Amino acid sequence: MEFDELFKKRRSCRAFMPVPVTEDQIQAIVTAGQWAPSPLNEQPFEFIAVTDPTIKAQIQKAGIEAKQIVVDNNGPEWVKKYPMNFIGESPLILVVVYNPNKGGLGSYFGQPHGALQSTSACIQNMLLKSADLGLDSxxxxxFNPSTLKIVLDIxxxxxxxxxxxxxTPAMEAKAPRRRTPKIHRDRFNKEK
Ligand SMILES: Cc1cc2nc3c(=O)[nH]c(=O)nc-3n(C[C@H](O)[C@H](O)[C@H](O)COP(=O)(O)O)c2cc1C
Structure with missing residues (x-):
């Protein structure tokens, strides 16, 4: 697929068909993730491929608990309607974990997030590869990460x-619009 088409086609999906993701597709998606850049090429990330319905149900429960915390603390009104049932219905959940101490030299000079930055690049590669395979993601x-760490033995x-x-998406999701990019030239221009 053309790159310009690919990055626009990638869409966040919250309703999936009960169609399994094949082992070849899983391999292709995590390989795309593994090729992300990372400080000192430390590749701080690993993947947990979840297909077991019991574990999916526990992740769904973690989502429901997190949602309840937001509701109980007077979070935004729309959260009450956020559906968590798609979690159990999703054919594949790739949980991406990383070692925060593998972030290169950044912590010496005020940049302590190198490991998370590269893991984010890894995840974006995975989302794009999924779109390339005709899958949504x-x-x-x-969720509270501590809960997921217990559920998944991390x-x-x-x-x-x-x-x-x-x-595979159960329906076509609409693309949320993007703002026009703000490009400052040479210095940050506050008037922009
Ligand atoms: C770090 C990160 C965390 C996100 N977490 C959630 C989430 O917990 N639940 C959700 O429905 N969407 C989540 N999203 C998806 C965003 O809502 C979505 O990317 C955004 O609305 C733009 O839509 P698009 O991805 O279809 O272009 C997350 C996205 C990012 C980058």
Whole structure:
């Protein structure tokens, strides 16, 4: 697919068909993630491919708990209507974890987020590869990471960057509009 078409076609999906993602597709998606840039090429990320309905149900429960916390704390009104049922219906959840201490030299000079930055690049590669394979995806963070670490036996020294839902979309999602890019020339221009 043409690159300009690909990055516009990538869409966040919150309703999936019950069609499995094949092992070849999983391999292709995580390989795209692995090729992301990282400080000192430390590649701080690893993947947990979740297809077991019992574990999906536990991730869904973590989502429902997080939603309740937002509602109980007078969060935005729309959150009450946020559906969590698609979590259990998603054919594949790729949870991406990373070692926050593998962020290159940035912590010496005020840039401590190198590991998360490269893991974000990894996830974006995964989303784009999914779109290239004709699949939709969702980078999902609506959970308390501590809960997910217990559910998935994630070692304490690793952090969770997100749960990526991947599958065949049940309906075509509308593309939220983008603002025109703000490009400042040579210096940041506050008038822009
Ligand atoms: C770091 C990150 C976290 C996100 N977390 C969630 C989430 O928890 N739930 C959700 O429905 N969407 C989540 N999204 C998806 C955004 O809502 C979505 O990307 C945005 O609305 C633009 O839509 P598009 O991806 O279809 O272009 C997240 C996106 C990013 C980059």
């Amino acid at each position: 969702l980078w999902f963070t609506f 070692p304490t020294e690793l952090d969770v960057a997100g749960a990526v839902f991947i599958g």
